Amino acid sequence: MTLDSYxxxxxxxVLSTLFAVASIWVSSRIGPRAPTxxxxxxxxxxxxxxxxxxKQRFPxxxxxxxxxxxxxxxxxxxxxxxxxxxxxLKLFGLIEMGVFIAIxxxxxxxxxxxxxxxxxx
Amino acid sequence: MIDWIKQLPxxxxxxxxxxxxxxxxxxxxxxGVLLVTTLLVIWFERRVIxxxxxxxxxxxxxxxxxxxxxxxxxxLFFKEDFRPAAADRWTFVIAPVMAMVPAFLAxxxxxxxxHVVIAGHRxxxxxxDLNIGILYFLxxxxxGVYGVVxxxxxxxxxxxxxxxxxxxxxxISYEIALGLSLVPIALVAGSLSTVDIVAAQAGTYDNIVLFxxxxxxxxxxxxxxxxxxxxxxxxxxxxxxxxxxxxAPFDLPEAETELVAGYHTEYSGIRFAMFFxxxxxxxxxxxxxxxxxxxxxxxxxNPAFPAAIDWLRWIVPIFWFTIKTVAFxxxxxxxxxxxxxxxxxxLMWVGWKRLIPGALxxxxxTAVLNSDPEEVPTSARLWVMAVVFAILLxxxxxxxxxxxxxxxxxxxxxxxxxx
Numbered sequence: 168m169t170l171d172s173y174x175x176x177x178x179x180x181v182l183s184t185l186f187a188v189a190s191i192w193v194s195s196r197i198g199p200r201a202p203t204x205x206x207x208x209x210x211x212x213x214x215x216x217x218x219x220x221x222k223q224r225f226p227x228x229x230x231x232x233x234x235x236x237x238x239x240x241x242x243x244x245x246x247x248x249x250x251x252x253x254x255x256l257k258l259f260g261l262i263e264m265g266v267f268i269a270i271x272x273x274x275x276x277x278x279x280x281x282x283x284x285x286x287x288x
Numbered sequence: 289m290i291d292w293i294k295q296l297p298x299x300x301x302x303x304x305x306x307x308x309x310x311x312x313x314x315x316x317x318x319x320g321v322l323l324v325t326t327l328l329v330i331w332f333e334r335r336v337i338x339x340x341x342x343x344x345x346x347x348x349x350x351x352x353x354x355x356x357x358x359x360x361x362x363x364l365f366f367k368e369d370f371r372p373a374a375a376d377r378w379t380f381v382i383a384p385v386m387a388m389v390p391a392f393l394a395x396x397x398x399x400x401x402x403h404v405v406i407a408g409h410r411x412x413x414x415x416x417d418l419n420i421g422i423l424y425f426l427x428x429x430x431x432g433v434y435g436v437v438x439x440x441x442x443x444x445x446x447x448x449x450x451x452x453x454x455x456x457x458x459x460i461s462y463e464i465a466l467g468l469s470l471v472p473i474a475l476v477a478g479s480l481s482t483v484d485i486v487a488a489q490a491g492t493y494d495n496i497v498l499f500x501x502x503x504x505x506x507x508x509x510x511x512x513x514x515x516x517x518x519x520x521x522x523x524x525x526x527x528x529x530x531x532x533x534x535x536a537p538f539d540l541p542e543a544e545t546e547l548v549a550g551y552h553t554e555y556s557g558i559r560f561a562m563f564f565x566x567x568x569x570x571x572x573x574x575x576x577x578x579x580x581x582x583x584x585x586x587x588x589x590n591p592a593f594p595a596a597i598d599w600l601r602w603i604v605p606i607f608w609f610t611i612k613t614v615a616f617x618x619x620x621x622x623x624x625x626x627x628x629x630x631x632x633x634x635l636m637w638v639g640w641k642r643l644i645p646g647a648l649x650x651x652x653x654t655a656v657l658n659s660d661p662e663e664v665p666t667s668a669r670l671w672v673m674a675v676v677f678a679i680l681l682x683x684x685x686x687x688x689x690x691x692x693x694x695x696x697x698x699x700x701x702x703x704x705x706x707x
Binding site for chain 2: 183207219223243246253
């Protein structure tokens with residue numbers, strides 16, 4: 168296994184991070200700094216903020232979406248090696264993945280029918 | 289002494305190694321070109337949208353206002369480096385960097401052209417030909433969500449928090465569709481490397497047969513681009529790609545009519561510019577990927593060159609690649625000027641209930657069509673097609689929530705509940 172092709176990516180990470188850090192540094196040097204109490208409050212269209220973000224509540228839907236994402240995204244990753252090796256797997260690969268996708272579609276239909284994909288109740 | 293100076297470049301190359309020098313040159317070149325491209329794309333967007341809205345757009349700085357974005361960027365450097373009191377200090381600083389860097393990284397696997405030969409070294413015009421190119425592209429693209437969610441959380445303000453939570457849910461939902469839409473491409477090309485995928489799209493379709501009749505006149509006209517047989521995958525990729533970049537009509541995370549500016553409300557100056565830069569580089573990266581995976585990448589009409597300028601031949605692939613990418617950037621701009629923003633429940637509806645099952649069905653269809661004809665008989669193929677067609681019909685017939693609002697079975701539950 169050769170890691171040669173990852174070297175440019177490492178360079179790119181370093182270069183773009185350096186660029187970002189340098190920009191922020193330069194800007195903090197040459198820009199003005201005049202904080203006032205009103206300027207430092209969270210922006211709420213001119214109204215004095217009432218309570219911080221720790222009192223915010225969110226629909227549980229967002230957490231549900233996150234969990235469903237993990238399930239389906241892992242499934243996507245499983246599909247890639249199969250797709251690349253498809254020509255070698257022949258009929259076995261086709262049937263095997265048919266079973267896999269069928270199981271997954273069953274779970275998908277279950278989530279759908281339980282209202283897991285519904286945004287408006 | 290003079291000899292030593294003459295040999296110095298050669299000695300330096302021998303000491304560091306040509307590979308490292310080539311890699312560094314590529315990285316610096318691509319990074320610089322991307323920065324300039326971003327400046328041009330922002331100018332392009334403002335001019336095109338202005339034109340579509342019968343306005344003039346920026347036209348003061350430089351020819352056609354070309355330097356407007358540069359002037360804006362310089363102005364942002366001189367703005368106050370401002371951080372609200374409620375913000376989480378380090379996360380607030382890191383978030384814009386986290387939003388910008390992955391957008392640039394996505395460009396590492398895009399083949400910009402064929403290759404050039406410099407001083408006996410073959411230099412491929414791709415920053416790095418990873419054997420897991422598509423997977424890398426998806427992985428780096430999804431890292432961008434960290435910048436958004438950290439920015440919203442670290443601001444210590446309500447609008448950014450709402451914007452970032454919305455954005456996270458949207459980006460992860462469409463990421464599944466984006467990932468699934470590229471599986472058929474990997475299957476047809478038999479590789480995840482973007483260079484291999486572009487190579488698989490060389491040439492034209494030959495021996496086109498319709499009901500046993502040989503359509504000779506089409507021979508050599510239709511290029512062997514994946515868009516021809518993979519257009520459903522392309523449509524899913526395009527919609528999911530637009531949603532991934534948080535662009536109109538999927539720009540709910542920064543819906544200015546309800547959330548001020550969404551996740552970057554509390555950001556100003558150069559940090560705001562970084563979110564902006566990240567977004568536009570991401571747009572260019574998705575456009576470049578669409579061109580690479582579905583429209584033949586740098587392949588195109590290759591004219592005959594006179595022998596004197598034959599060494600300039602490497603410009604032609606870059607030219608075609610640029611044209612295709614710019615066409616997609618134009619599409620992004622055009623959509624923003626045309627379409628109104630989606631409502632959030634409709635956004636989730638499109639992603640979860642149409643794109644994901646659609647992509648899964650298309651994977652099955654592609655797999656069956658690309659199977660060995662000796663193993664899978666024609667009758668089996670026809671059966672699969674019939675089932676898919678029936679599913680599609682039922683799907684279309686079931687309709688749109690704008691008309692029915694609720695799923696049929698849930699409607700029954702509701703009526704039972706009220707009775």
